[in-house]
Amino acid sequence: MTTMEQRRNQNTVQQQDDEETQHGPFPVEQLQAAGMASVDGLKQLSLSLPFSDMIPRCTVSWKSLRNLSLIECKLGQESTDNILSGCPVLESLTLYACRSLERLDLRKSLSLRRLEIYHSHPGRELDPSGPVEIVAPHIHFLKLTVYADKQFTxxxxxxxxxxxxYIRINILLDSTAHCFQTLALELLAKLHNVESLTLGATLLxxxxxxELRGDPFPTLKVQTLIIxxxxxxxxxxxxxxxxxxxxxxxxxxxxxxMHGYNIMSRNLDQYWGLKYKVFAPSNDSYSMLGCNVATSKVLAWFMELVLRNAKTLENMVVWLRSRYFDDAQxxxxxxxxxxxxxxNNNVSILLKRKNF
Structure with a gap:
């Protein structure tokens, strides 16, 4: 069946010839009726199924598909295996808020190099919002956004x-955050061989x-670190x-x-103020907002902290993201x-501004 015939038979499908992309939504069992279960030349596919289960009633054969995105799909193991087995040259897979699939096994996806997984808010669905175990020995790139309400491996x-x-937590209290430290350190240990690593604010x-509790950290082989x-x-x-x-x-x-009310800790300074001397006490935090002198001290101190602890560093880039940094002088x-x-330290340091 030609592409034009497929479009006449399935009104919800749109094809962009320049990108060779098909768009849903439709459950798997409708692919066969739409003539899409087996399509030659299809390279990109994005399926959005916020209210549908993906049931493998037909065999998927997308032999040219390289990029696949599944958005808010309810995926069982059988359906996932069916889709992956029908995509022998798949290079990129994105799962956004996909429910029910707890274990993602990509050992047979030999061409897969890029994997992105985004969990939905844990209170949004009754079912699990994404896989909690990943087996992906062939991927080179991983972007992972998970909620810390469940164990992840x-x-x-x-x-x-x-x-x-990136780890997300609805409310992170200093008194209860130790519950998530095991998860964070285990994930970090699994990434010890990566060359480029980006970490989000909550995880940090x-x-x-x-660190304050004295837990051991893994040694990393990272060459590029983005925090x-x-x-x-x-x-x-x-x-x-x-x-x-x-x-x-x-x-x-x-x-x-980013300049904001949390640039000074209102809870943690009692634990680490003696070790990392520079910050004002919590009671003085708000007075530092908009204070260029205080911000300058914090900025200079942080750069010196980096230089003391990163002995092999060659380049540092610091982005200041807020309207508070608009003062040209x-x-x-x-x-x-x-x-x-x-x-003085033989390190290339760049300071940049970016407003929202």
């Missing part, structure tokens, strides 16, 4: 070279509490320091900082300070 990601890891905060502290900068510092110390081959560091003064630090 990376059983085999032995070929991984680049990873982006959890790692900070693990997104956002508004939780102060609460991320202990974890960042330990990551730098445990990354003996680190060459490049990129930091995203203040920013020019920071550039001069950065230039001095860069010269």
């Amino acid at each position: 990376l059983t085999d990601v032995s070929s991984l070279t680049e990873a982006h890891l 905060r959890i790692l900070s509490l693990a 997104r502290t956002e508004t939780e900068f102060a609460q991320s510092v202990p974890g960042i320091a330990r990551l730098l110390q445990n990354s003996p081959g680190l060459k490049k560091l990129t930091v995203y900082m 203040w920013f020019e003064e920071q550039l001069q300070i950065v230039g001095t630090l860069s010269h």
Whole structure:
């Protein structure tokens, strides 16, 4: 059946010839009726099924498919195996808020190199919002966004070279965050061989509490580290320091900082203020908002902290993301300070601004 005939038979399917992409929504059993169960030349496919189960009543054969995205699908193991077996040259797989599939086994997907998984909010669905175990020995790229309400396991990601890891928690209290430290450290240990690693703000905060408790951290082989502290900068510092110390081959560091009420910790300073001296006490946190002098001290101190703990560092990029950094004169003064630090430590340091 030709592509034009498929479009006449299935009104919900649209094809963009330049990208060779098919769009849903439709459950698997409708693929055969639509003439899409076996399509030659199909390279990209995105299916969105927020209210439907994917039931394998037909054999899928997408022999040319390279990029597949499944959005809000209810996937069973049999359906997943059927789809994957019909995509022998699949290179990229994205699962966004896909329910019911608890174990994703990609050992037979020999061409798969890129995997992205996004869990939905745990209160949104009664069913699990995404796989909680991944077996993917062939992938090189992993982007993982999970909620810490459940245990998550990376059983085999032995070929991984680049990873982006984000943990989400509805409310993270300093008194209860230890419950998530095991998950965070186990995930980090599975990523110890990656060359490029990106970590989100909540994960950094959890790692900070693990550092304060004296939990052992894995040694990483990372060469490029990207940390997104956002508004939780102060609460991320202990974890960042330990990551730098445990990354003996680190060459490049990129930091995203955002000026906000949490630039100073209102809870953690009692634990780590003595070890990481620079920050004002919690009671003085709000007075530092909009204070260029105080922000300058924090910024300079943080860069010095990095330089002390990352002995092999060659490049550092610090992004300041907020309207609070719009003061041109203040920013020019920071550039001069950065230039001095860069010269004295033989490290290339770039300071950049980006507004929302």
